[in-house]
Amino acid sequence: MDIALQLLFTGIGIGAVYALVALGFVLIFRATNVVNFAQGEFSMVAAFLMVVCAVDLELPYWLSFLIALGGMALLGMIFNLGVYYPLRHRSFLPVIISTIGASIFLANATLALYGPQPQVLPGWFETPGIQVGPVYLDSQYLLIIAVTIVLVAFQYWFFEHTLIGKKLQATSQDKEMASLLGIPVARMIMITFIYSALIGGIAGILVAPVLFVSIQMGSSIALKAFAATIIGGFGDVAGAIIGGLALGIIETFGAAYISVPYKDGFAFLVLVLFLIFRPQGIFGERVAEKA
Amino acid sequence: MSVEAPVRTARRNPLRFAIAPAHVGYFVLSALVVVLVSRATLDGYILNILMQAATYSVAVFGLSVVLGLCGQINLAQAAFFGIGAYAVGLGTVDYGLSYWLCLVIGTLAAVLAGAFLGMTTLRLGGHYLAMVTISFQQIVTLVMINAIGFTHGPDGVPRIGRPALFQTSQSYLAFAVAALAVIGYCVWHLKDTRLGRAMRAVRDNELAASVAGINVYRTKVAAFAISAVLGGLGGGLFAGGFTYVSPDQFSFAESIVFLTMALLGGVASPIGAVIGTGLLILIPEWLRFLKSVPGLYLAIYGIAVILIIVFMPEGIWGFVTSFLSRFVKPVAAASVPPLVLAPDRTGTDMVLDVKALSKHFGGLKAVDQVDFSVRRGGIHALIGPNGSGKTTTLNVISGLYRATSGNVVLGETDITNLSPHRRTWAGLGRTFQNIRLFRSMTALENVVIGAERRGNSLVAASGGYAALEERALAALDFVGLGPRANEPITRFSYGHQRLIEIARALAANPTLLLLDEPAAGLNSTEKRALHDLLERIAAQGLTILLIDHDMTLVSGAAQHITVLNFGKRIADGESMGVLRHPDVVSAYLGTET
Numbered sequence: 031m032d033i034a035l036q037l038l039f040t041g042i043g044i045g046a047v048y049a050l051v052a053l054g055f056v057l058i059f060r061a062t063n064v065v066n067f068a069q070g071e072f073s074m075v076a077a078f079l080m081v082v083c084a085v086d087l088e089l090p091y092w093l094s095f096l097i098a099l100g101g102m103a104l105l106g107m108i109f110n111l112g113v114y115y116p117l118r119h120r121s122f123l124p125v126i127i128s129t130i131g132a133s134i135f136l137a138n139a140t141l142a143l144y145g146p147q148p149q150v151l152p153g154w155f156e157t158p159g160i161q162v163g164p165v166y167l168d169s170q171y172l173l174i175i176a177v178t179i180v181l182v183a184f185q186y187w188f189f190e191h192t193l194i195g196k197k198l199q200a201t202s203q204d205k206e207m208a209s210l211l212g213i214p215v216a217r218m219i220m221i222t223f224i225y226s227a228l229i230g231g232i233a234g235i236l237v238a239p240v241l242f243v244s245i246q247m248g249s250s251i252a253l254k255a256f257a258a259t260i261i262g263g264f265g266d267v268a269g270a271i272i273g274g275l276a277l278g279i280i281e282t283f284g285a286a287y288i289s290v291p292y293k294d295g296f297a298f299l300v301l302v303l304f305l306i307f308r309p310q311g312i313f314g315e316r317v318a319e320k321a
Numbered sequence: 322m323s324v325e326a327p328v329r330t331a332r333r334n335p336l337r338f339a340i341a342p343a344h345v346g347y348f349v350l351s352a353l354v355v356v357l358v359s360r361a362t363l364d365g366y367i368l369n370i371l372m373q374a375a376t377y378s379v380a381v382f383g384l385s386v387v388l389g390l391c392g393q394i395n396l397a398q399a400a401f402f403g404i405g406a407y408a409v410g411l412g413t414v415d416y417g418l419s420y421w422l423c424l425v426i427g428t429l430a431a432v433l434a435g436a437f438l439g440m441t442t443l444r445l446g447g448h449y450l451a452m453v454t455i456s457f458q459q460i461v462t463l464v465m466i467n468a469i470g471f472t473h474g475p476d477g478v479p480r481i482g483r484p485a486l487f488q489t490s491q492s493y494l495a496f497a498v499a500a501l502a503v504i505g506y507c508v509w510h511l512k513d514t515r516l517g518r519a520m521r522a523v524r525d526n527e528l529a530a531s532v533a534g535i536n537v538y539r540t541k542v543a544a545f546a547i548s549a550v551l552g553g554l555g556g557g558l559f560a561g562g563f564t565y566v567s568p569d570q571f572s573f574a575e576s577i578v579f580l581t582m583a584l585l586g587g588v589a590s591p592i593g594a595v596i597g598t599g600l601l602i603l604i605p606e607w608l609r610f611l612k613s614v615p616g617l618y619l620a621i622y623g624i625a626v627i628l629i630i631v632f633m634p635e636g637i638w639g640f641v642t643s644f645l646s647r648f649v650k651p652v653a654a655a656s657v658p659p660l661v662l663a664p665d666r667t668g669t670d671m672v673l674d675v676k677a678l679s680k681h682f683g684g685l686k687a688v689d690q691v692d693f694s695v696r697r698g699g700i701h702a703l704i705g706p707n708g709s710g711k712t713t714t715l716n717v718i719s720g721l722y723r724a725t726s727g728n729v730v731l732g733e734t735d736i737t738n739l740s741p742h743r744r745t746w747a748g749l750g751r752t753f754q755n756i757r758l759f760r761s762m763t764a765l766e767n768v769v770i771g772a773e774r775r776g777n778s779l780v781a782a783s784g785g786y787a788a789l790e791e792r793a794l795a796a797l798d799f800v801g802l803g804p805r806a807n808e809p810i811t812r813f814s815y816g817h818q819r820l821i822e823i824a825r826a827l828a829a830n831p832t833l834l835l836l837d838e839p840a841a842g843l844n845s846t847e848k849r850a851l852h853d854l855l856e857r858i859a860a861q862g863l864t865i866l867l868i869d870h871d872m873t874l875v876s877g878a879a880q881h882i883t884v885l886n887f888g889k890r891i892a893d894g895e896s897m898g899v900l901r902h903p904d905v906v907s908a909y910l911g912t913e914t
Contacts, residue, residue: 065448067455116631123392126451127584128630130396134577135623141616245616249573253459256452264448291467298456305441305449 032164043171045278046178050233051255052270054226060202061222068133070252073234077243106227148242257301263311351502359495372562375497379555381594383548389588391544392524397454398579400461401431403571405556413482420484424557435549439542465568477567525759534745534774587636651807660795662861668732678727687713689888702879710888748832752822765806768793771825796828816847840871
């Protein structure tokens with residue numbers, strides 16, 4: 031029982047990271063109707079920026095964090111201009127292929143610059159964690175959960191209670207109508223890309239001390255985040271969060287009780303089960319394209 | 322009306338695969354290449370490159386089919402390639418099976434995996450397929466590395482067997498090239514088969530394909546399965562060629578390499594696949610020094626993918642063919658006998674019976690308990706102000722929406738719960754308010770898809786493509802576009818595209834034709850021509866159910882009108898009476914208070 035509680039805590043922590051990346055997926059999907067296959071690479075690049083600043087250059091952690099976020103904002107901007115914007119009038123398939131190309135590029139450019147050795151990024155806190163009853167609460171996992179809650183709350187406020195949030199929503203629902211109403215659609219899409227690069231980056235920085243910082247971390251996180259969005263219901267924000275948490279928990283328990291080498295396979299298994307039995311996800315509306 | 326045997330006039334040669342000289346030429350040339358490969362003195366290095374190019378090309382053909390022909394993505398081609406390769410590797414080494422048996426087992430395993438992935442995912446949007454194939458790729462890699470007892474793990478499988486006939490590397494290469502030539506021939510001609518045409522239609526417009534009578538889901542699954550077959554087959558050939566396989570040869574990165582090969586050469590054609598494969602095997606050999614920095618090489622692939630997609634979406638071969646096509650004048654269409662419509666007449670006087678039909682979207686009752694019947698022969702109009710539920714009714718009748726309750730009976734068939742393509746088989750034809758044509762095809766090819774409807778008794782099954790083409794040409798002649806049949810859709814004006822859509826529906830010889838606002842966006846001359854066309858269709862006994870806002874057209878053409886408002890039927894009856902009905906007048910013009 032104690033072990034199960036411990037695993038539950040760890041699962042929620044990992045799941046929170048998937049939820050954050052999934053949130054980035056959902057935002058870009060709602061704004062552009064495109065799934066950004068390089069979303070996981072945003073996390074990976076941010077984690078490497080942290081390693082460069084905080085470990086190699088020995089800058090203070092908070093300053094490294096700010097630099098990494100600045101880098102992510104820039105990356106989101108370049109990504110939009112280079113990968114999405116030239117293809118915005120084409121069908122979804124070319125855009126998907128283009129984001130896959132970007133994902134391959136980001137992962138391997140990082141590999142070329144930094145080499146294949148996985149890096150270690152220390153956690154934010156000196157204290158490794160606290161013991162609460164039978165469960166040991168790792169400080170980094172606590173941080174991940176706290177930041178996820180704050181970001182989700184922020185996002186809710188941002189989209190529902192600010193003018194720019196409303197404009198972003200309008201853009202995602204109907205680009206043509208939004209532009210007729212004087213909303214600068216291109217700028218809104220730019221903001222969406224920057225925002226989702228930022229939350230992808232934050233997710234990567236948060237999870238880096240728990241995992242190793244490696245080239246593969248991006249694609250592995252992205253796959254699970256995508257599975258999370260399907261489990262939750264595609265395009266649904268609450269679904270992405272619940273799906274992410276569920277997946278984190280399933281995976282942690284699977285690794286503990288079934289098999290460690292196949293840990294990364296559980297997400298796929300759950301994904302296929304959902305696709306067969308409930309493709310619309312837990313919360314989702316129907317995903318079939320309309321007439 | 323008489324349905325005489327059509328008189329054959331001067332026509333283009335129908336495609337006869339087996340005897341066409343170009344095909345004989347292809348095989349003679351291939352045989353020469355095979356002989357050349359088996360006789361020439363090749364050093365080991367060249368031999369390896371050719372071996373890789375030949376076996377990879379087979380896998381890239383798979384992408385030509387699934388991505389090029391059918392427009393569905395597959396990011397796990399290396400996994401299917403790996404399944405084929407490991408079947409040959411493990412089968413010949415661990416289990417002592419014959420090479421041929423292993424090749425068959427590997428291909429079967431690949432197609433089973435592919436069909437399973439396709440069947441679970443292809444009902445959903447394309448993003449799902451992309452992600453699911455990536456996940457599948459990761460799983461296959463995980464198994465290859467971790468299931469050491471079965472797969473030998475990261476060390477791979479050495480000393481793989483070859484068939485007794487092709488023990489030397491050079492003879493095996495000749496065999497691989499011969500296999501490539503045969504498979505390439507099949508892939509090249511896939512687009513001229515019924516399945517190939519269905520794939521292209523699905524790629525261009527899924528909705529239009531389904532109402533043209535194509536089972537979209539099954540077509541996609543077939544394309545995906547064929548792609549997996551070719552992946553598995555290529556992998557089996559590869560394993561025999563190099564006699565060694567290991568997990569890193571079949572990683573996700575390799576799937577991306579396959580994708581880049583297909584995109585670079587031109588995804589639409591197997592020729593492009595060979596060009597892309599050849600280039601992407603040769604270029605890295607020339608740029609060997611790049612491999613000294615890990616990652617640099619694939620980083621360049623990543624950028625190349627983006628650049629190709631942005632600047633050269635058709636690939637090298639697509640670029641060449643579209644350049645050459647500028648100098649080729651479309652072949653003038655031959656003359657054919659006039660179009661005959663012979664709508665099925667089984668059942669009562671009422672060709673369509675709609676009973677208590679409802680369609681709710683959440684709380685909104687878009688169509689609410691609507692009843693009407695369409696009498697056989699003549700033109701029946703369904704009208705109503707904007708938002709009254711006309712198009713929703715049409716979409717429920719043609720199966721794009723599922724009815725919340727109620728019944729739709731066509732002739733004697735209850736079609737309420739059939740999928741759109743089955744309704745088309747049952748005799749329904751329709752056009753769309755916003756035109757839905759297959760945009761990469763010519764006018765004729767579009768209409769051929771319609772003519773190919775299952776249950777179209779006017780196209781002899783034995784006639785092959787020639788019969789379909791004749792029917793399609795007749796339909797185009799009927800709407801006045803016969804002479805331009807071989808021009809691509811993009812060269813036609815908006816009004817003419819409408820007519821092509823109508824021709825596509827007519828070619829299928831439907832029992833009932835649904836027209837969704839055919840006059841929208843037409844100028845007054847075009848509207849008069851449309852009116853005339855509707856009269857000519859009705860004169861042949863085909864019943865039309867028409868939705869339109871143009872009252873001149875509706876009152877002039879329709880004998881019978883049903884009026885909807887707020888999802889309910891407010892009037893139904895003979896035209897003039899209905900248009901004077903006080904409820905109808907108030908729905909359109911408002912009431913005096």
